[in-house]
Amino acid sequence: MRELPTLPAMPAPEPTAEGYTRREALVMGLFALAAAATTTGCAVDRQAFDDFVAKHFKDLSPAELQDRLAQMEKRYTESYGKPVKVSATPAQEGVLFGYALDLSRCIGCRRCVYGCVEENNQSRDPQTHWITVLEMDKEDGVNLQNANAFYDHETVPAPGKFYMPVACQQCENPPCVKVCPVAATWKEPDGIVVIDYDWCIGCRCCISACPYGARRFNWGTPHIPKDEFNPVTEYLGNRPRQRGVVEKCSFCIQRVRKGLYPKCVEVCPVGARKFGNQLDPDSEIRYIIENKRVYILKEELNTQPKFFYYYGL
Amino acid sequence: MTLISKVGNFVTGTARMAFLGGNKVYYAWLAFLAACIVQALFAYAHQYDRGLISTSMRDSVSWGFYIGNFTFLVGVAAAAVLLVVPAYVYDWKPIKEVALFGELLAVASIVMCLLFVLVDMGRPDRFWHILPFIGRMNLPSAIMAWDAIVLNIYLAVNLVVASYLVYCGYHGIQYNKKFVWPLVIFSIPMAISIHTVTAFLYNGMASRPYWNSAILAPRFIASAFCSGPALLLILFQILRKVSAFEIKDEAIHKVAELMAYAMGFNLFLFGAEVFKEYYSNTHHLVHYEYLFAGLHGEPSPIAWYAWMSLAFAVISFFLFLIPKTRRNIVTMNIGCVLIYASVYIEKGIALIIPGFTPDQLGQVYAYVPSSTELRVAAGVFGVGFLLFTLMVKVSVAILFERPQAEAQPAHAEAQPARA
């Protein structure tokens, strides 16, 4: 038999410390197909592949989680030009968060909206606001059909109007969690409803299901100016999101799990916002729930929010 | 022939049947569909590159043209049952010969449904998250997960039955009733289930009072049954003219009659919804006001579609109900077009948009599909119609144009392969 010409040696694929699992190999094949089919012509680089096969947050082992956090920190530090920290702080025991907002005090200044935007790394272009402030007539009361989110006065409060900021109510019986087909959103033990941005498929069932208009979708690629980026981030909270995934208020999970108040509570100039642990009988949130006239938005839907509007005056 | 070579033969043979032997009109039609698909690929590439921001959907109206078409097409797929029930359950010969075409329509429709879901996803590269075992399915609570399951089962059942029947027809062997019949009977509750589950997707949402109605599932089934077969009736008449396809007038008239009753029921349910909203006159009426008129002094961009849909529905109902107009070929075809258009609007624009307008906090965003959405949707329809055209051409060729080979038992011994 004549000698066959030798073929050049093919470069071996880069193995990880653990090597490729069977599932990784399967999705690698799928990814290769997907990559070939797109006109973006993305190279099968390690980062894109890691994103593609990324496991659900709840399926990550502690070592894998640390690995992922380190990867993310490296990536975000490069992108934003400052040292970025990504944590995955677990919920504290014996904590169920509660939030109260005094409707008689809110003046609709929107400082909470923009404080939140800065703290939680929301996209500036296209613009994303987690908090919507509704202006309604005092005579009419809470009537969402006559609410205006786009008011623009010289000064607030405008005469005869009152203001109701709405963001995620962190429901105890959340419809968004119920409808997500891939379980990318769930309720944590301390009551915060979180989203795994790397698992969300962007089907927007949750946006349809939310009665409070709290969820936002990244229709385009989010942009945050580098100098305004908040480098203290949380995996399930304010780390930069990608295009095509859903996001929403997380009660500033990166702050509250370290014992701080959410940003909106701190920036409110009139002290209309209150926050605390509902399970602590000495907290101000318990005082409000027990002593004030508390109002729950769309209570008849039985979502059991952690957000209590009240009338302090 | 061994089984493998039989299947191989079937594949190459049917491919030849699909692409060869057609007339100029046929190839023009294929070219048109191919053009639709190609332009859609460019449009979708643009959408994949920029994201869904290239559609008109925004946070207030987060589902739009794609999901509207998806909902309509699930109904069309479910409508195959309108042919299957008389054919297999009642063994009514005139329809039995053509029930296959209902199943082919179901296959093409489900393929289009799955494509519409894919183009609507924010992260289509993560589609594997919804697959069982390698992904994470949020069962039993997520209706979308159930929808994925039932749609794929229905697709599989129809694909298996249709392929098998065509395969048997191709090789001239008698199909195995014991294999086909249970699958076909199973496809009947599956057809109901796909559209019921799709309806549950909407009516389970307490956040959207326009959809949160108990009769949404029955409405979906009724409107599906009256619109899906319309396409088939027109198709049968065309096939009768251009090929050896045979269908008795009786069969066409029976299907039209069943469509009349389905539309009657659909109108009744619609009337029930309208009564409830207008009579109870709660804040939830605001969605119907947007649908039929407008809000805050602004006329609604969809109002005239809604009225058109209603008018078409009533007209086509009478056209199909009255035996004279049902049997008259002109009025029957007018009725088919009107009924299809009516339900297309009812399940698309008139279902999705008022559900989101005004949104959960009372804000109004007037959604009108963008050019990207229209182009991509045209491409998806192109894929579906192309698939359906090819399958129909093959089926007509096999069932009506080839001389029937002697019937052989399905479990005949395989002939030894040629040396």
Added chain:
Amino acid sequence: MRMRPVRLMASGLFAASLLTTACRPVQEHGPRWGKAATAAKQADDTTKSTAKTPVKTVAAQFPVAPPPFSDGVFPCSECHGKTDVVNRTPHPVEFHEDIVLHHDEKNRWCLDCHDARNRDKLHLADGRLIDFTESYRLCGQCHGPTLRNWKAGEHGKRTGSWSGEKQYLLCASCHSPHSPGFKPLKPQPAPVRQEAIK
């Protein structure tokens, strides 16, 4: 000046009630704020007699932010001596023209809150002197329910940690004592209309 007996009794009762309210062990309307509550609870739980546990001063129970003085105005005693003769009848003053009183000005004037002899202090209705850091006690004389809510953390703002140390803001930190009503603010921009997002 000697106080009349009735006034003495009234102010004594007031002081007593204030102290007992502040120092009473946790019951339904006891102190609810972090450290004070924990201390009171511990005192209640571990000892039968509260006499053994030292009662915290009012100031220590409410760690407040520094009083928001205008630049250079404090200490007032740099200008106001202790032996100045003072006209206690309300009259226009020559200095401090920048302060326009808009706080029940028909019935109150400067010396109803500021002490006539020691301008570095405020005085309660019974004449007792209090520091500017405890000005909430003075506000609470008229605004009782508000003071109660403030102590519970419902009124006003507290910064710090929801689960630990908190710092209160004085009433005067947000409400100018001379003109306490909030002035209207310019709102930050309205959200971009979704139609404009391309």
